[in-house]
Structures are given as C-alpha cells and as structure tokens.
Amino acid sequence: MKMNIWKELTRPFLVLAPMEGVTDVVFREVICAAGRPDLLFTEFTNVSSYASEKGRANALERLEVREGEQPIIAQIWGKNPGHFAECAGALEKLGFAGVDINFGCPDKNVNKAGGGAAMIKTPELAVECLKNAMGSTRLPVSVKTRLGWSDVAEFREWLPVLLREKPSALTIHLRTKKEMSKVPAHYELIPEIIRMRDKISPDTKLVINGDIRNKAHAMELYRANTGVDGLMIGRGVFANPYCFTDYAPTKEDLMKLLNLHLDLYEKQRKKVAKYPYEPLKHFYKIYINNFSGASELRAKLMETHSVEEARAVLAEVAV
Numbered sequence: 680m681k682m683n684i685w686k687e688l689t690r691p692f693l694v695l696a697p698m699e700g701v702t703d704v705v706f707r708e709v710i711c712a713a714g715r716p717d718l719l720f721t722e723f724t725n726v727s728s729y730a731s732e733k734g735r736a737n738a739l740e741r742l743e744v745r746e747g748e749q750p751i752i753a754q755i756w757g758k759n760p761g762h763f764a765e766c767a768g769a770l771e772k773l774g775f776a777g778v779d780i781n782f783g784c785p786d787k788n789v790n791k792a793g794g795g796a797a798m799i800k801t802p803e804l805a806v807e808c809l810k811n812a813m814g815s816t817r818l819p820v821s822v823k824t825r826l827g828w829s830d831v832a833e834f835r836e837w838l839p840v841l842l843r844e845k846p847s848a849l850t851i852h853l854r855t856k857k858e859m860s861k862v863p864a865h866y867e868l869i870p871e872i873i874r875m876r877d878k879i880s881p882d883t884k885l886v887i888n889g890d891i892r893n894k895a896h897a898m899e900l901y902r903a904n905t906g907v908d909g910l911m912i913g914r915g916v917f918a919n920p921y922c923f924t925d926y927a928p929t930k931e932d933l934m935k936l937l938n939l940h941l942d943l944y945e946k947q948r949k950k951v952a953k954y955p956y957e958p959l960k961h962f963y964k965i966y967i968n969n970f971s972g973a974s975e976l977r978a979k980l981m982e983t984h985s986v987e988e989a990r991a992v993l994a995e996v997a998v
C-alpha cells in the first residue's frame with residue numbers, strides 16, 4: 680500500500696499555497712531556504728494541456744520537482760474527466776506525494792473553460808473528475824476549493840458533495856468566487872465545517888486557507904479551532920518569505936535571499952526555453968522593503984531588463 684502523505688503529517692501542519700506564476704520550482708526553493716513549510720504545492724497544471732501533444736512539454740515543465748522538495752503535491756485543473764485520469768496517473772512517477780484538484784480558481788479564462796471555481800456550478804462533473812483522478816493513481820487525491828460561487832451559504836451543499844467522495848484532504852479558501860479576495864476570510868464558519876467533515880468523512884484532513892499571515896497567526900487560528908488539520912499560507916510569503924517560521928529576518932537575510940533567488944532564476948533560465956525576466960521583477964518588493972532607501976532602490980530595479988543589470992544596481996548601492 681502506497682504511503683498517504685496526508686496521514687504522515689503532524690497536526691497542525693503548514694502548507695505553501697499553490698500560486699500560479701509564483702510557486703514554481705525556483706520560488707519554492709527560495710521559500711524552503713527561508714523556512715520550510717511542512718508541505719509544498721505546485722502552481723496548477725491544466726490536465727488537457729498534459730493530455731495534448733502540443734501542451735505536454737509545457738505541462739511537464741510546470742511539473743518539475745527537485746530533490747529536497749518532497750513532500751510536494753501537484754495541483755491540476757480542467758474539466759475533462761478523461762484528461763484528469765490521464766494526468767493524475769502520470770504524477771507518481773514524476774515524484775509527487777499527492778494530487779490536488781483545483782475547484783476554486785476565480786480566473787475568468789479558467790472559469791470560461793469550465794474549470795476552477797466554475798466546477799462549483801457543475802457538481803456532477805466535478806465528482807466525475809475527482810473519481811477519475813482517484814481511480815487512476817495510487818497517490819492520495821485532495822481538493823482545494825472555495826465556499827461557493829456567489830453565496831457563502833452554498834458551502835452547506837457544495838462541501839458535502841466533495842466530502843462524500845472521501846478525498847484525502849480538503850483545503851478551503853474561506854471565501855466565495857464572487858468575493859475574490861476582497862472581503863476577510865470567513866473564519867467564523869470553521870467550526871461548522873469541522874463538524875461537517877467529522878460527520879461525513881472523518882478521515883479527510885481539513886486545511887484552512889485565506890488571509891493567514893504567518894506561523895504565529897496559523898497557530899492562533901489552530902488553537903481556536905483544534906479540529907483543523909492544516910493551515911495554508913499564500914500571500915503571506917510576499918509580506919515575509921520567512922512566514923513559515925517564527926524568525927524575524929534582518930535586511931541582510933532578505934538581501935541574501937534575493938541573491939539566492941537571482942542565482943536560481945539564472946540556472947532555470949539556462950534550462951527552460953521560456954523563462955522571461957520581467958515576472959521576476961514582481962518579486963523584488965518581497966526583499967527590498969521597510970528600510971531607508973528601499974523604494975528608490977526598487978524603482979531602479981524595476982527599470983532593469985536582465986539579472987546582470989539588477990546585480991549591477993544592487994552592487995552600486997552595496998546593500
């Protein structure tokens with residue numbers, strides 16, 4: 680019997696959220712260097728890309744796992760049940776500890792394609808996709824979703840649909856798709872969701888997500904809701920890449936981490952056909968923040984067009 684990673688984790692465990700364009704193999708290594716979460720997630724990969732001849736190479740690039748990253752979960756999305764089976768079936772060999780299905784993404788294009796949060800409106804199809812994934816891999820299969828599409832109360836129908844399939848874990852971003860990230864996460868619903876899980880599928884691990892800033896905040900939420908198993912942090916890494924620890928980084932720590940990020944970016948650029956520089960600039964504000972001259976330095980870095988130029992700017996100010 681294949682080990683189920685969700686059962687191996689000690690509660691409460693901390694999870695790095697899947698974030699498209701952010702949590703790729705490079706940034707995951709940066710976060711692990713700062714302070715490793717108990718579990719990592721990839722960005723999401725489209726199952727139909729994986730299943731197509733044209734999209735396979737790109738899907739495999741997104742599904743790169745490095746040694747030292749385990750345990751890591753591959754997140755997938757789509758709406759074609761056959762493609763869920765095909766993609767989920769390939770993930771064990773690629774080095775993943777589990778498969779997670781995204782039924783929560785609010786992106787317009789993803790929803791137009793019938794995937795992500797749009798699945799909340801097609802629960803029968805969602806269940807078929809979930810069953811297909813479960814039936815085609817020995818890996819544990821989990822789901823990440825939102826409370827509903829437009830109304831918070833939808834969770835009372837939607838979450839039982841998922842729990843009846845007995846996924847290994849259920850991560851809930853405590854907002855509806857309509858709420859995007861514009862209102863505070865509905866922490867007040869956690870006790871009811873715990874009771875629901877306990878009643879319908881007590882073996883499913885419950886992971887809570889939304890606005891959790893750091894480890895201390897996660898522990899505070901856990902102490903108030905000890906039926907929760909895990910806590911997932913996404914945007915908290917932008918405010919503090921050390922957020923999975925209790926450590927308060929110094930300016931020197933952050934500059935060292937930035938240099939590591941630049942090194943890893945350069946290595947990846949040599950390896951991968953398309954690895955543009957521009958998106959890297961979004962990360963600079965993580966490291967260059969909260970010190971005198973930080974905003975001027977950031978402005979200079981935003982004008983750069985390559986890592987070489989960025990390094991020259993950094994050398995000039997000798998931070």
Ligand SMILES: Cc1cc2nc3c(=O)[nH]c(=O)nc-3n(C[C@H](O)[C@H](O)[C@H](O)COP(=O)(O)O)c2cc1C
Pocket residue numbers: 696697698699700701722723754781783784823852888889890891911912913914915
């Ligand atoms: C830039 C960005 C990309 C995201 N990409 C994904 C994704 O690929 N899959 C997913 O399930 N959620 C994705 N999310 C949602 C996060 O995983 C998380 O649910 C959300 O940010 C709320 O958690 P937080 O308040 O800790 O950030 C993304 C969020 C952001 C900000």
